Amino acid sequence: MDTTSDDTRDPDLVAVQEGPGAASELTRPAGLDRERILQAAIDFIDESGLAALTMRRLGASLGVEAMALYRYVPGREDLLDGVVDRVVETLWDDQDGDDVYIGDHAGWQDYLVRLAHGMRRIALAHPAVFPLIASRPPAAPWVRPPLRSLRLVESFLGTLCDAGFSDQAAVAAYRAYSSFLLGHLLLEVTQIGAQVSLLDQPEGDAQAQEETDLADYPNLARTEPLLGQDKSAAEFEESLENLLDRLERVLHQAKNSDGEVDDLA
Amino acid sequence: MDTTSDDTRDPDLVAVQEGPGAASELTRPAGLDRERILQAAIDFIDESGLAALTMRRLGASLGVEAMALYRYVPGREDLLDGVVDRVVETLWDDQDGDDVYIGDHAGWQDYLVRLAHGMRRIALAHPAVFPLIASRPPAAPWVRPPLRSLRLVESFLGTLCDAGFSDQAAVAAYRAYSSFLLGHLLLEVTQIGAQVSLLDQPEGDAQAQEETDLADYPNLARTEPLLGQDKSAAEFEESLENLLDRLERVLHQAKNSDGEVDDLA
DNA sequence: CCTGTCCGTTTACGGCGTAAACGAGCGGGC
DNA sequence: GCCCGCTCGTTTACGCCGTAAACGGACAGG
Numbered sequence: 205m206d207t208t209s210d211d212t213r214d215p216d217l218v219a220v221q222e223g224p225g226a227a228s229e230l231t232r233p234a235g236l237d238r239e240r241i242l243q244a245a246i247d248f249i250d251e252s253g254l255a256a257l258t259m260r261r262l263g264a265s266l267g268v269e270a271m272a273l274y275r276y277v278p279g280r281e282d283l284l285d286g287v288v289d290r291v292v293e294t295l296w297d298d299q300d301g302d303d304v305y306i307g308d309h310a311g312w313q314d315y316l317v318r319l320a321h322g323m324r325r326i327a328l329a330h331p332a333v334f335p336l337i338a339s340r341p342p343a344a345p346w347v348r349p350p351l352r353s354l355r356l357v358e359s360f361l362g363t364l365c366d367a368g369f370s371d372q373a374a375v376a377a378y379r380a381y382s383s384f385l386l387g388h389l390l391l392e393v394t395q396i397g398a399q400v401s402l403l404d405q406p407e408g409d410a411q412a413q414e415e416t417d418l419a420d421y422p423n424l425a426r427t428e429p430l431l432g433q434d435k436s437a438a439e440f441e442e443s444l445e446n447l448l449d450r451l452e453r454v455l456h457q458a459k460n461s462d463g464e465v466d467d468l469a
Numbered sequence: 470m471d472t473t474s475d476d477t478r479d480p481d482l483v484a485v486q487e488g489p490g491a492a493s494e495l496t497r498p499a500g501l502d503r504e505r506i507l508q509a510a511i512d513f514i515d516e517s518g519l520a521a522l523t524m525r526r527l528g529a530s531l532g533v534e535a536m537a538l539y540r541y542v543p544g545r546e547d548l549l550d551g552v553v554d555r556v557v558e559t560l561w562d563d564q565d566g567d568d569v570y571i572g573d574h575a576g577w578q579d580y581l582v583r584l585a586h587g588m589r590r591i592a593l594a595h596p597a598v599f600p601l602i603a604s605r606p607p608a609a610p611w612v613r614p615p616l617r618s619l620r621l622v623e624s625f626l627g628t629l630c631d632a633g634f635s636d637q638a639a640v641a642a643y644r645a646y647s648s649f650l651l652g653h654l655l656l657e658v659t660q661i662g663a664q665v666s667l668l669d670q671p672e673g674d675a676q677a678q679e680e681t682d683l684a685d686y687p688n689l690a691r692t693e694p695l696l697g698q699d700k701s702a703a704e705f706e707e708s709l710e711n712l713l714d715r716l717e718r719v720l721h722q723a724k725n726s727d728g729e730v731d732d733l734a
Numbered sequence: 735c736c737t738g739t740c741c742g743t744t745t746a747c748g749g750c751g752t753a754a755a756c757g758a759g760c761g762g763g764c
Numbered sequence: 765g766c767c768c769g770c771t772c773g774t775t776t777a778c779g780c781c782g783t784a785a786a787c788g789g790a791c792a793g794g
Binding site for chain 2: 335338339341342344345346348349354355357358361362365371372374375376378379380382383384385386387388390391394395397398399401417418421422423424426427428430431432435439443446450
Binding site: 236268269271272275 | 771772773774775
């Protein structure tokens, strides 16, 4: 029942698989540790939303009282930080031979494309967690969501500098790229969340209410079917390629007119 | 002490002025109504952050008990929705003769530029409120933050359609534009918040800690001074103009090869 | 003067994050 | 065998949260 409305499958939208030997979350193999807690928190947010996550309820989902968690996690805020770290970390270890392996790439464009799709896969796999990735205060002021780890930023800058970008151009590319990713992915998961939250509270005939609302807005009323369509994958691709073209132009300008300062220096 | 590091002033960064006859927030002119409450909430968030906003504390800032607020606001969530609405609404009534007046414009590019700078001015004036604008579930699934009002989306689509954009192109432009705005502005206010939160907890010699952290990351260490620089205004402008160029290309392609479907249809 | 209607206060309840005391189970030294 | 200390989940408790419900004073109209 996934993406049957699109004629082409979305490669970033992968089925979420349970661990092969993982029992139901009601059984508890009695071993409690930080990783199990963080994974339970991720599962809980995916299933019930961030607002529903409380220490008591998270403990209950692990068959344990709330205070037991505090032996492994300093507090709720640190728990959320750990959730963000753990989700972002799946960029590397998840499906390493298939689609996204950041370390091994063919050129900086390929790297940026793989990284973008990797982050998008994460966002779509955990739409309720992604706003946390976007909004949690970063470790350093120049760590820009959703690229939330020093390793990641380091590899980004290294890849571009190795490809001939100046330090200034690489940093400017980092900023443009993170803005692009954050905007697109946050809006995509927001839309998913909005659709879900609309489904679980039908609340009378929304059809009539919508039509009366749009009476004063002719352009909205006319384009409403278009606005409802989900072209996220295609638009993501187009914006990404546009950004890559822009960066390529910057790189070639710098190579042709060497020693000249660009407009960002 | 504002932006003395930049040689050019940021036009979206305006001084926040108190109301001329507004007394201190400790005095209470005894009239309580919804608008006063919403404004007090905005001031409170600007000053103390969203997490610190509590019904009890908000009431106290108005010289009143928490329960008094419930006569004018249904609950905390609706209060936050009201805050978002009120802040976004300042797009129209604020400084109408000076910089941003959406209704009266010279061409669609001018409209998009004014709208972008208007939203940026809002984001910079209320950096702690903007994440709320970005993350609150929208009224309809196709209302994309930060353009959070039907009026706004209607005027956006109307302006572009009047300028010759097809319905599909106007909707695609709306999506690309909102993604651009959200990404850039959210990252800009996040950076402001991170800097502020770093200032109020100096926490020992952060200098030594930072240097040890960056030992394993040569590219980060080398570009660290560049990463610390704030080029937000220039980058915002450049990305905006790039987006406008892209839209202009789409528009002219559609005009030249009329009746042809574009790649988004 | 009485009475109803605003409107802010008081009281109360369940849930939250979390500090602190508690106790069951258990493995190693004597 | 015994006991000690350590690990780790539980229990209890505190203050703050959002908010339902009862309350009371001020004030206007008969």
